[in-house]
C-alpha cells in the first residue's frame with residue numbers, strides 16, 4: 099500500500115522539509131509515504147478566496163489516482179489514538195487500495211475535497227498550521243506502522 103499525502107503549499111521552511119523527511123525516510127518500501135505539494139493560490143488583498151479554494155481543490159483531486167481511498171485532515175474530523183490509527187492502517191492495507199491524505203491550505207480544504215472524503219481525521223481540537231500538520235501526520239503514521247510491526251519505536 100502506498101500512502102500519498104497531498105498538501106496545499108510549496109516552498110516550506112527548512113524545518114518543515116527536514117521534519118517531514120525525517121519520518122518519510124523511515125517508512126518501509128511496502129508502505130512508502132509520498133508527498134505531493136499543490137501550489138497555494140495568491141492571496142492578495144482582494145483575492146476571491148472561494149475561487150482560490152476551488153482551484154486548489156481541483157488540483158488536489160486531479161493528483162489522486164483513480165480508486166484511492168481519500169482521507170481528509172480536518173479539525174472537526176474523528177480523533178484517533180495511536181492504537182485506533184494503527185487499526186485503521188491495518189484496515190487500509192487489507193482492502194488493498196492506496197491512500198490519499200488531503201491537507202488544506204490557510205483557509206482549509208475546498209468543499210469538493212471534503213465531499214470526496216471517505217474518512218475525516220482530526221489530530222486535535224486545535225487548528226494547527228498546515229506545515230506542522232504534514233510532520234505530525236508523518237510521525238503518527240510511522241508510529242502506527244511501528245505498533246503494527248512490533249517495532250521498538252512505539253513504546254507503551
Ligand SMILES: C[S@@+](CC[C@H](N)C(=O)[O-])C[C@H]1O[C@@H](n2cnc3c(N)ncnc32)[C@H](O)[C@@H]1O
Nearest residue numbers: 171172201202205206207220221222225226228
Ligand atoms: C490552517 S488549517 C486551515 C484552517 C481553516 N480555517 C479550517 O478550518 O480548515 C490548514 C489545514 O491543516 C489541517 N489541519 C489543521 N489543524 C488540524 C487538526 N487539528 N486536525 C486535522 N487537520 C488539521 C487541515 O487539513 C486544514 O485544512
